[in-house]
Amino acid sequence: MLDRLPLILSVILIILTMIFIVAYMTLDEETETTWAYHESVEEAGWNPEQLIQARNYYESINSTALMVIHEGKVLLSWGDVTTNTNAHSVRKSFLSALYGIEWEKGTFALDDTLADYDIEEEPPLSGLELRAQLQHLLSSTSGVYLPAGEESWNMRQARPARGTRIPGSYYYYNNWDFNVLGSIYNEQTERDLFEDFHERIAVPLGMEDFSLGNTNYKYENRRSLHPSYLFRMSARDFARFGQLYLQNGEWEGEQIVPEEWIELSTQPHAEVASNNIFDYGYLWWSATAGIYEELGMFSAVGRYGQSIEVIPEYDLVFVHRVDSNHHSFSMTRDSVNDLQRLQLLQLILDAKRTE
Structure with missing residues (x-):
């Protein structure tokens, strides 16, 4: 028996190590949640x-939270996944979902123009700018090159000169387009986009941390008449929104976002010359190169x-x-820059076991 003791201890050590790895990989801290979890990453097919x-x-990078949902269950949950923090430009994909709901109802048509919506700005829009269509705003190709709220320094530096592009002809990541979409939504529906997101998406999906207190309009009137619509949201509620899109807009038997809109909005509609992985859809990024294109990946991305x-x-x-709060x-x-984020994603995908 004593002769076998080292072997027994080695086996016990291996078992304890595996238990530690599974626990370490899956969940950082115990939190009450309605998310279902995989029994273990190994049983779910991951190394x-x-x-x-x-x-x-x-x-090693500056990530503060990560979640991976596989087959509708939590595979990985690292960091603080419950605190509502600034969603930054992921907010635009939230608005895309609301547009899809109203588009199916006939509230909006993709060829509606800024003139149709009587959009005002200071300085006033030109005749050429008023020809920009809803689909151009959604794909960030309006050709309206005016200051806007929540612009980064890089966005201001990259903004083309006013009047140099025909609407629909050129992609420029344009907060003017995105913010005006918020104004159009509120004016044409005579409702509030935050309230609609809460009632139509957050509540049906069972978002656990989101509330209307985590939203606000940011007015920067010296730049534009149109405010930014800002969301704060937790990682685990981000995951629910992503899962909704993975399920083609369906949640527990209810079609929340039209399936046709999800297919349309996550397809590329504008070529992004400066990006060798993604092109732009309707407020979503669509992978158009390499392994991510093969996997059919599309993304909501923020600063x-x-x-x-x-x-x-x-x-x-x-x-x-x-x-960032x-x-x-x-x-x-x-x-964390895009290359770091995608490198982290790739490391996780590489751990998927192939039979």
Whole structure:
């Protein structure tokens, strides 16, 4: 018996190590949730040793939360997934969903123009600018090059000169387009986009942390008459929105967002010359190159490292967050860039076992 003791201890050590790996990889802290969890990453078809590499990389960058939903259950949950933080430009994909609901009802047509909506701005829009259509705003190709709220320095520097492009002819990531879409939605529906998101999406999906108190309009009247519509949301509620799109807009037997709109809005509609992975859909990013195109991936992406990646081929939703609301946050020191985020995603995908 004593001769076998080293072997027995080795086996026990291996078992304890595997238990630790599974626990470490799956959940950082116990939180009450209605999300279902996989029994283990290994039983779900993922290599726990390889996921350790992904976890180490996650901790080496400035990520503050990550979730991976596979086959409708939580595979990975790292960091603080319950705190509502600034969604940044992921907000635009939320609005896309609302437009899809109203588009199916006939409230909006993609060829409606800014003139049809009597859009005002200071300075006033030109005749050429008023020809921009709803589909151009959704694909960020309006050709309206005016200051807008929530613009980054890079967006201001890249803005073309006014009147230099015909609507629909040129992609420029344009907060003027995105913010005006919020104004159009509210004016044409005679409702409030935040209230509609709460009632039509957040409540049916059972979002656990989101409330109307996590939304606000930001007015910057010296730049534009049209406010930014800002959301704060948790990682696990991001994941629900991504899962909704993975399920083609259906949730527990109810069609929340029209399936036709999801297919249309996540397809590329504008070529993004500066991006070798994504082109732009209707307020979504669509992968058009390499392995991500093969996987059918589309993404909602925001500043500093916010994202929802939907990967139909793997029945998977990947959520990445960086808490930019933290008092010590520095945009230059604490951000996660697109390459880092996609590298983390790739490490996780590489851990998927193939039979």
